[in-house]
Amino acid sequence: MIEFTNQEKKSLIAINAEKILHATEQSRSLINNNIGYADGVGAVWALKKKGFNNSIKIPGCELWLDIVGRYYKSRSFYLVGSTEEVILQTVKKLRSEFPGIHLAGFRNGYIKTEDEKNTLLFDIVTKKPDVVFVAMGSPKQELLMQEMQQKHKAIYQGLGGSFDVFIGNVKRAPHWWVKNNLEWAYRLIKQPSRIKRQIQLLLFIFNLLLGKY
Template structure:
């Protein structure tokens, strides 16, 4: 499987989502979404976390950088869609545990999954407000005891990556960090229209909807400059 170091962040080039899911099933690692911001602002800690696992091209900037490196078939894999691809493939054969979002959101997520995937084996769930060491230890104890095959953690970066790594040290499974994907799934947050997503303009749609994101989007310009001059 092809992979490239971008500012020290190892990012895999996938030609299909099924290739990523197959690798995840074999390796039992954490799936970590990589975008321009994560590459640009990489730290020793974040590089270590990502490079132990599977960093995939969730952002258009990461896709563009890999294509510039010669991996022309690299595709964008939105994390908010990937977790549902994983459920679609494994809901009849694997077990799941979900962590993240507000209590009402995670409950609505579980109810919707049970409607859409009858018979899905969800071993447990909890909200994403893990606010103390004691709560984190109890969550890890629960994961270790139940031994789910797949764990989804929607807490935002870098918190979700850090807690997934702790879980991974106690129980080997497929883990995926999801950010705000549960809110998207239950309809609390609107994604960009399909035409915007298809044309890699989801970032622009978010910027229109949330102008305060302009400070984050400036990272794309800095990132593009670094890729063009060959720094990454």
């Protein structure tokens, strides 16, 4: 998958139950013109129901580090997203864990004006990174990656909150929960405020059983 993405120079877009449930023409177009991957168990269930029985879950918070691990000795990277504090900690940890990594640039995800966005796009075009990670949440990160792709061809991946996971601000579920596709339940136990989002998963499952996907 990583090699295919490298050849195609497209965006990697995570797909989960919530995104499928609230899909729009715009979001479908973004996925169809790029490379979608099942970041959640709901997306895996939907694929298997369509006959893709070998489908597996690929957590985005692991995939981006696999890409870094494969290419950090030979490619350049650019990071966009999260708060200033988090992006600085992310850069520090990347440099520690991947000695010699070439970070062409980085900035936080709070792009408030058109001028700030244009400055970022200009920097991307000027520095020509091979890989760009954008951690701003959907659909904001996907729309920004689309604009970047139009200016500069590279591997792009939307990361949501993966920088926070990487530096330890957000703890992932223990292995057993992940292995048994219960990471969503673990996160709900740890963050009861996520109940509204998890209701979306139940609605998705109901629609899936009705054959709407």
